[in-house]
Amino acid sequence: MATILSSILEAHDGEVLAQWLVALKASGGTGGGRIKEGELQTQCRHFLDALRQALATAKNSDGNIQGAAFEDVRELLADVSRSRAAQGFSPTETASFVFSLKQPLFERLRQELGGDTARIVDESWQATQVLDQLGLYTTEIHQKSREDIVARQQAEIAELSTPVVKLWHGILALPLIGTLDSARTQVVMENLLQSIVDQGAEIAIIDITGVPTVDTLVAQHLLKTIAAARLMGADCIVSGIRPQIAQTMVHLGVELNVVSKASLADAFALALQRTGRTVVRSKLAGTLAART
Amino acid sequence: MIVARDDTLVIRNPDDVVRVRQEVRARAVAAGFGLVDQTKIVTAASELARNTLDYGGGGKARIEVVQNGARKGLRLTFEDQGPGIPDVELALKDGYTTGGGLGLGLSGARRLSNEFQIHSVVGEGTRVTIARWK
Amino acid sequence: MDRIPILKLGRALLVTVQVDMHDRLAMALEEDLSAKIVTTGARGVLIDISGLEIVDSFMGRMLDTIAAVSRLLDADTVVVGMRPAVAITLVELGLSLNGVKTALDVDRGMALITGDYGHASEGSEDLEDSDDRGEG
Known part of the structure; x- marks a missing residue:
């Protein structure tokens, strides 16, 4: 499918990563420094790797992230969302992990494709579709983790409050x-x-x-x-x-x-x-x- | 809602009522119901199975293990081709009985379940569906 | 046909109801009990249902009937050992078994019938004592 995206990630992973980290910090995706710099970098690098592989192997071009190609990406995002939920990140802060990748990625697309406006629009659209779904996925997992936490706390309170x-x-x-x-x-x-x-x-x-x-x-x-x-x-x-x-x-x-x-x-x-x-x-x- | 398991038992004599109880108990245990929830759904099943036998002249019990999101539950359907109930509202009142019982079968089963539906046509039969969630 | 055994314990009759009683069995018990109350001159009937996992309205009605019949024959009925889950369900079902007395176990039920309730503990008692020396 979007081979141009995967090749961008292949050739310019360093730059994309650096710009992404900047965008991530600017958009509050680090939760005001609750995540250590090293951990954040590792998460980002792993995500870019997984995304690149997913994009390269995915067959259809509709950018459906539920397929087998995106399994690693989903798993990684689920881990990221869960740990952020546990650390008290808001859904917005959690989702910006994915959404802040848009800016550096589109920037790269524009540089790669030069004046081919039609293609830029086309590729950006496809990239947006994938990233939007991934962003929503983080929110979903975040929500679920919060629910789990609440359920567990309720059970704990119920146990605590029955002193016969x-x-x-x-x-x-x-x-x-x-x-x-x-x-x-x-x-x-x-x-x-x-x-x-x-x-x-x-x-x-x-x-x-x-x-x-x-x-x-x-x-x-x-x-x-x-x-x-x-x-x-x-x-x-x-x-x-x-x-x-x-x-x-x-x-x-x-x-x-x-x-x-x-x-x-x-x-x-x-x-x-x-x-x-x-x-x-x-x-x-x-x-x-x-x-x- | 996903149906994870689906069994149907015949109710023709009092022994079948016991069998329905045992089957419902086994399904409730497997679905992870707590002891009180198990007891409630088994008791409701017992009431409805006996109604099917005594008033409907026998019929069938369908036991489904269902899942709605993260919630597991049991859905039970009791069906007979008996005389049907002319006034369902009245039959659901505590203490109303035509068979010499306590008249707690239907109303009691409703109180013991989370969901309760009854469909009855005079001369055709009665179908009662209940569900209880974990 | 199977029948539920009825034991005579002093001036009381003891019936232990097992798991999942058939309807016919329950009905036979009603008859047997009333006959035995008269022949033995029992003052009370203890029905131990600690083995029962459910009590539905049919069983509830049977207990009520036994109690009513026994009362006419001048004997008290004590239902013994109902499990918590069964009790909760019975209340939800709408059955209160107002006609029957209840007790936690056979010993206490027997005390209710023989009337020496609350006389077992005399002298000093403290909580370090073993629990089996309550009253009953």
Whole structure:
């Protein structure tokens, strides 16, 4: 196909590389120096090599980059995009890796083809097609990597935010902190039910002191969890419902028909009582014992 | 959406309902479903397979493993040539039953799935399609 | 036809339901249980479903029916060992099994029936103790 392009890259790779690096830095493609000079040069050189080979071997002239000829180029770009995404580059900064190559390349084309305007237009068009696709490809990979990062972080947060703690034999507490969205609530609740089985707990206290808002969906999840716990043979106590939340829930028409206590301490006292225990102040017990 | 695997089972007797459950479970495990998601889709399948048997006089269950972008899922289709449902809206209400059951089959299966479609023609039969995503 | 064995444990009957019960088997269990409650004079029925991977509305209805019949025959029904995933699904399905009592395991279920719930632990206890010395 565009053999003129590949021969330019063959004969003038040094100059193109140098000009490209300048253009890359000017267009912010280095992310304000977040990439080391040496690394950038290596990436650029490898890309030019791969591109030259791809252009030389590609058969059709429509510049489709999805073909086998462009496999190395795509792989290289994917690596570049992923590492840039991880380093916090914006999609624009990532894409300019490819787009900044246009200027030096077109400059070269103009010099090579002299006054043959028709051909310059033709070759530039073909080069543009290829580079535009490659540029968009970097954006796509960049986007995907960001999504992967977000998904992983969500999973990590979900894991972090499910601390089921044992208060006493058969008594668990789940102190919920932060805003509850539907997905997180589900993970938290599943975790609680599993802990009930693992520890053989008869009572679970769900403490929502640290929850700023409870919407209808979250309230439903709470109710479902409490119902599920009952089916398994355990009781739940909800503690720490803030006054605003209580008001909102009544206004929303959400009936939280559950055993609830003002504080975790009150809930714990109730849980102890229900499991046949009483809390006695030992000092007092001591003086009483001494008197008798 | 890509269909990665496609099986069809016949539902003619109560043993087939068990077989549908086992097959759906195996597909859900292979698709990487978590335990709760597995249980939900298997339970939904059980409800619909029993409906197909009890109200539709038997039929078939189609189990498809589907992929939509990065999401994997299961799509189940239950089809019978039974009497059909005259009032689908009513049949979807909790507690509505003509067969002496709890009337939770259809509505329950809908709550246990991410997608739910029902197509029923009186005198021709009923087709219910559900999907659940990982 | 196969039948699910019903064990007599003191004044209670214990049924362990295995994976994937056939519908006929479930129906046979209903009949067998009511007959056995009368012949043994049992005070309660423990149904251990810890082996069940799903409970659909058919099974749910069976549990409800058993509980209702047992109640008429003056026996409590306790469903024991339901798995978390099963419980979540059952709630989503819309079944609450209001007529049955529930317990985490057979021991605690038995305590519910015999009524000596909460008397097992006496004296001091601390968290370093082994977990098996709870109440139940």
